[in-house]
Amino acid sequence: MFKAAVIGGLFCSVVIFGHFNIHSTKVNANETEFKKNQELQSQVTPIIDGEIIKFFKENKTINNVGTNVPNYEEFSNFATIYYDNEKSQVVFNVIKNTSEMKQIEIDLTDKLGSKVKFTNAKHSFKELEEINTEIFEKLKNRGDVSTGIDTKNEVVNIHANLSIAEEKELVDLYGDTINILPSDGIIETR
Template sequence: MQRVITVLIVLSLLVMVGFSETSEIPVLDEVQIEIGKDAAFQSEVLPIVEGAISKEYPRIEKFNEDATLYFDRNQVVFLIDKENSKTNNIKKELQEKLGEKVKFKKAKHNPKEFTAKQEEIVNFIGEMNIASSAGYNHQTEVIDVKAPLNDEQVQALKDKFGADNLNIEITEGAPAIPW
């Protein structure tokens, strides 16, 4: 099954790249090769990860109250906020089945609360009549915010939500309106 998925991924990359005018087989660039490797890795481990989580948490919302996960190249990284028997059982099973392919870290923030905070940030910026985007970045454990803000608005965000919790990128767009 793993080999079939890998072959399908490589074939789809070849189709995306296309053939050159001389009908030579295209050479995949490093990015395309890495995407294929990442997809193959995820298709290998995801059923195992999902199985371990669903044994302990029939509803994913409950899992997100205690932990979250992300993929970092050839590793599944779990951020555990609330260590308990369920997260310990997941950790034990996945360490046995995946070994070096899984890593467990203590989360800096509760994943559910931090995910909800991104909506609060968008609403707060929306009250300034500014379009924005915000997303919980699992790898850096901060909320990435993109908006055309001025210095005063950036400071208001930092004051309300904590400077250490935010990665603010000032974007071009409608000028930030002082408020």
């Protein structure tokens, strides 16, 4: 009887601590992934800023000192930038492939290698912002609507429980710029 209790206790300990160690490993993997992505962003951001400022800059006063900084608002007319954490890359979705953008691509590819990728954009971020606002305004009174921009896939995600007719109307208006998903209970977020 005593042997059975000791063996049972050891088995429970192994199961409990084994489960804890598996969970702990998952948490550590998530923390490691987060730190890896944070490190990538801290490495590439100053280099990206340095290249963008060559063509898109504005003068700002910081601590009573005038200084040039990247003008990302103007730059957004030419490309959208996002970090692809799965591939450890910064991605430029190029809207207008001007001589400035070609030079930025050459310089960043030279400096960052496989950490940077340039693709041709289907839609500008500003276009998606406008569509996001229009759709949200159109549907917000329903109470089961959430919209947001998916930069990587270049679409506006719409979380709402829509009828087939409502979905068809939105698809007819916005085409491949939208992705309709069932509502998950989130109310009026944008």
